[in-house]
Amino acid sequence: MNRKVRVSAEIVPLPLRFKFDAGTSRGVLREKHNYLLKLRSPDFPGVFGIGEAGPLVGLSLDDRPDFFASMQHIAKTVEQCSFSTDRKALMDEIAALVPLELPSVRFALETAFLDLVNGGIRRIFPNSFFDDQAPIPINGLVWMGKADFMERQIKEKIDAGFRCIKMKIGAIDFDTEWELLYQIRKRYGKNEITLRVDANGAFTPADALAKLERLKELNIHSIEQPIQAGQYDEMAALCRHSPVPIALDEELIGIPRESEMRSILSHLKPTYIILKPTLLGGLGATAKWISIAEGLGIGWWMTSALESNVGLNAIAQFAATYSPDLPQGLGTGQLYHNNIESPLTVRDGYLWYDARRPWGAME
Incomplete structure (x- = not known):
């Protein structure tokens, strides 16, 4: 049954270190700075949903100096809203909230919410x-x-x-x-x-x-x-x-x-x-x-x-x-x-x- 829920949001930095110099035509990658987004709600006690955001340097729209500040702003906005537990309605609500200029943040929020409403067991969809x-x-x-x-x-x-x-x-x-x-x-x-x-x-x-x-x-x-x-x-x-x-x-x-x-x-x-x-x-x-x-x-x-x-x-x-x-x-x-x-x-x-x-x- 579809209902509205409120959540709290936490951002956890996740600096990832490559096992080797990963070469691309845009240069060599040695590390990647990602962030985990954790959502909790009293409607789903004892569990959390988790998503991940992380721009690709030189390629992502959200490869920008204020990325972390922008993600923090979105997280605070999320805490002030109510969201549907219906998947289609939820995806539409997130698309309306997070601009396309922050694609990896939108991905993280979608994933964290879907994980949460599916019980916080890392199951995102029936699949x-x-x-x-x-x-x-x-x-x-x-x-x-x-x-x-x-x-x-x-x-x-x-x-x-x-x-x-x-x-x-x-x-x-x-x-x-x-x-x-x-x-x-x-x-x-x-x-x-x-x-x-x-x-x-x-x-x-x-x-x-x-x-x-x-x-x-x-x-x-x-x-x-x-x-x-x-x-x-x-x-x-x-x-x-x-x-x-x-x-x-x-x-x-x-x-x-x-x-x-x-x-x-x-x-x-x-x-x-x-x-x-x-x-x-x-x-x-x-x-x-x-x-x-x-x-x-x-x-x-x-x-x-x-x-x-x-x-x-x-x-x-x-x-x-x-x-x-x-x-x-x-x-x-x-x-x-x-x-x-x-x-x-x-x-x-x-x-x-x-x-x-x-x-x-x-x-």
Whole structure:
């Protein structure tokens, strides 16, 4: 039964430390500053709901100097309001309260509320991942770096049972990256290993098509964001002519209205879109992208944005509600020295929720 509840809010800093220098085309990541949002209510005594916010430096709309102050302001505002326990109404209330310019805060608030109204047991939705321990297929992510570091990662992923490998490219010279992919493909055919690449906008409109022609030789499944976002005509031309299917990622960030979402996808006509709820404005906004994409015949998969296991759990449960066939980008739980212990487990190229494993402390 739907009812209105009031909550108290607490923000807990969560500085995460990478196990290695995580290379991207925008630079090397060594740490990530996230925040846990904990909600409590007398209507749900003895438990709390938890969500996670954390901008990606150089990419998120909420990568701004006043992020923590803005999150504190939202938390104080939340304590002055009453919220519905009905999921749809709750999501609408949160979207109205938290501006799109704070997408990861909106994601944290959605997650914390849904966790709370579901009993504070880290169950965000009814879903097969949590309820039935049904696994989600995921890709193995290979980070940028020196050739020997990337080669070592590739071997580790294949030995661990991954059958879909995603390699970030654009940090070292293209010929070296191509050779690494060639070595995988020489040993494993396209029916044995699926290869995805993510350029993070590293190509230019002038050189992109030539590089895509070379990648075609390796039976690449798809390439994420070959050129920088915002170059709509150039991207539309690439999507039309590329011999490798294109997946949009950064292109989706900061689009506030459904009409604009539809307009962008109709104009660019990508084969796939990549969905990061923390960057797109939360679970409600991501659901809109999915609905529009499926209506246009565009495929999709979901990807974490370097959250801890708290955020990863929420995204995995959300993805599971769609029963995805394509491997999702949800294998990031092993990136950090100090991640929160959780039931999330990666095994044989799948993400599992192992209910026998407890959640660690979240204070």
